[in-house]
Amino acid sequence: MNIKTADEKQRKQALIAETALKMFEENDFYDISINAIAQRSNVAKGTVFNYFKTKENIFMHLLLVGYQEFFLQTINQLIQAKLTTIPELKSFLLSNTRDLIENHLTLIKLNALRGPVLEGKASREETIEGRKKLYEVHEQLAELINSLCPSVDVKTANKIFIIQSSIASGLINLSNLDSFNQEPIPVNMDDFQISILNDSVETFDFYLTGLLGK
């Protein structure tokens, strides 16, 4: 039991990371304690630190690995989509955005933590390492798009996904202005109301049209 295979180690690390991710769906970074992560993972507090040097590393890991997986999945979907025209690409990207928001909202929330919160205490090396890998996948995705739609150059394709996340991330921040702590404000504030999903898709749609033409 003292010596673990690389696989066993990875599995335990994944367990802890997944627990943290689940908790991040419901709570904010500062409301999630290492203690709580450990308990919900059925693991001792010290064990968490055996797999992640700091609390920030856990969430940086979630961000980097989560996005890698999302982009890998996107690559696969794109391969199967066999699209060739800009309208098809747009349609694909909008549906991909829906998927991102509906199934990977935490990823978008993590973006807001990265700069101001995580970088301060996350391991520089690990982060750069992870970001390099992510960058590679990102590039692969962009190159794939470029190969399918040659009018979209690689740089543009890369940017598309950054804007995609930006839009969703920003709309999360501006949501719920008509309530306070989840409870509705007893005043009509309809014009403050937004839908993260619909408004993200709409905004991204307009963006793509502007960028790629109709």
Place this chain on the structure above:
Amino acid sequence: MNIKTADEKQRKQALIAETALKMFEENDFYDISINAIAQRSNVAKGTVFNYFKTKENIFMHLLLVGYQEFFLQTINQLIQAKLTTIPELKSFLLSNTRDLIENHLTLIKLNALRGPVLEGKASREETIEGRKKLYEVHEQLAELINSLCPSVDVKTANKIFIIQSSIASGLINLSNLDSFNQEPIPVNMDDFQISILNDSVETFDFYLTGLLGK
């Protein structure tokens, strides 16, 4: 020194708030202590609490009052602009966005704190009060736009400013992916690089075109 007029009191409150704002330009909410705010304001810790019931109230105040001021200023600029056509409106809004990003970036950063961090401990009444006032100004601004360009209805005009902040807010989150803690990563990651200002303006431009037509 013992009896202050309402005006003097407001000025001291503003002093503390402005100090907090300055600090927020450089640090994250959780890295700014009341102690530090007090010291930099040349004021005792207790004095800070005489003007703001909680730390969260300070930043909620900054957000609400800051946006009010920004929208009031926008109203004034709009009045002086004497615009009548959609292209003129678009042009105005893009320049307004540049102003928001160049001179009020903290405002946009505060948006990310609001829901997950501030609402938990900010005063419900004060927040709702402030949000009502903000809503009124927002509505005035939207009505003004509608009166200048009747083809833009009030609801749409309101939404425009929410999307404006969303876009900028989101791009902040996705910025600096090619550096770590302000220091550049020693790897080529050009395709991750964005410009908050330019990309916000571009994205918002495309959004407006999609929403309002050319």
Place this chain on the structure above:
Amino acid sequence: MNIKTADEKQRKQALIAETALKMFEENDFYDISINAIAQRSNVAKGTVFNYFKTKENIFMHLLLVGYQEFFLQTINQLIQAKLTTIPELKSFLLSNTRDLIENHLTLIKLNALRGPVLEGKASREETIEGRKKLYEVHEQLAELINSLCPSVDVKTANKIFIIQSSIASGLINLSNLDSFNQEPIPVNMDDFQISILNDSVETFDFYLTGLLGK
């Protein structure tokens, strides 16, 4: 307005003291802030300190003056009662105890504060001064009893009133064992239940019988 007559001064001091007394009926010493006393007295915080050097002095004052008044009232009642026998005296004292508990419960609660809390910060001189006056009244009362019932010597008469307060004070501390924060405990704890009034009277009754005979 700068110069107040002694009477005006006393009236304001009494106002503050009475407010504190009212608040002490509902809250504990440590839950009553000088601020709250000032506000409820319609007086500035600084004014409170013009009349009482410390917070503890306020409550020490309440204790000393309150008991003085209670004993003076008891003296008057005793004079009017024109009692001469031990049974009459006992009956008088039991009814006096009922009065103490029903109308001066705060006085009894204050006893518990005196040693551990108030003496630490109350003015030594004022306290001794007040206690001397109280002692005099106490002695008068005891002498009166002795004159009415010569078989009760002065020392014994004095003690009677100390035991009277002790019993009531102790029963307050042991009350409400079948609830937690005013809310009943969902478990049968009938045998822990006491009645401050009835059990005080009963205990004091037995005490008097033991002390004075039937």
Place this chain on the structure above:
Amino acid sequence: MNIKTADEKQRKQALIAETALKMFEENDFYDISINAIAQRSNVAKGTVFNYFKTKENIFMHLLLVGYQEFFLQTINQLIQAKLTTIPELKSFLLSNTRDLIENHLTLIKLNALRGPVLEGKASREETIEGRKKLYEVHEQLAELINSLCPSVDVKTANKIFIIQSSIASGLINLSNLDSFNQEPIPVNMDDFQISILNDSVETFDFYLTGLLGK
């Protein structure tokens, strides 16, 4: 040092609790800081909170466990006493009272904290749990008395111990009226002087006589 048996943990908890108890012999609840408890226990401040969720829990624990131990000890003494008559019971109870006052005075002082101070922040569940256990021991004690002296019913036996504590608790509050902060007042106040021990025993003696007859 990293994994403690339940027993070791209980011992450390007891260490902290006993330190608090010792400090409570000399100081008031509000003059005892967690910091001081930790230092005197040779333990870090955080460690105290590993064993007690709040400061109030420490003292609630002392009260509940202390009384449990006292009553268990009383039960044992009662079993060995093999008494059968009311006079024997009375004699036992008076000597038990002497023990309570001479060796467990803090227990009596804690009673005064319970309602007004501790319940506000002590854990509801733990308190109720502890009180249930205490109630059981109390009942056992009462039933034992009833079995030894059938003329004393269980309810009465229960009450006897509540009055016992009440009397002692009340007399503590009324003690030291002839001194201020432990220093004698330079005035003759002999008739204010009481002896907690003697007057408790006397009063309780009279009470028992009144309740049970000679």
Place this chain on the structure above:
DNA sequence: GATGAATGAGGGTTCATTCAT
């Protein structure tokens, strides 16, 4: 005398992190 703004020591509590076992 009255005011209330300013003070700052001191409080309880949290929690990431360490490290002996």
Place this chain on the structure above:
DNA sequence: TATGAATGAACCCTCATTCAT
């Protein structure tokens, strides 16, 4: 490798008291 007890810095906040006006 896993554990979880121990740590203590750092946090926000309270409030009696002072004192310039």
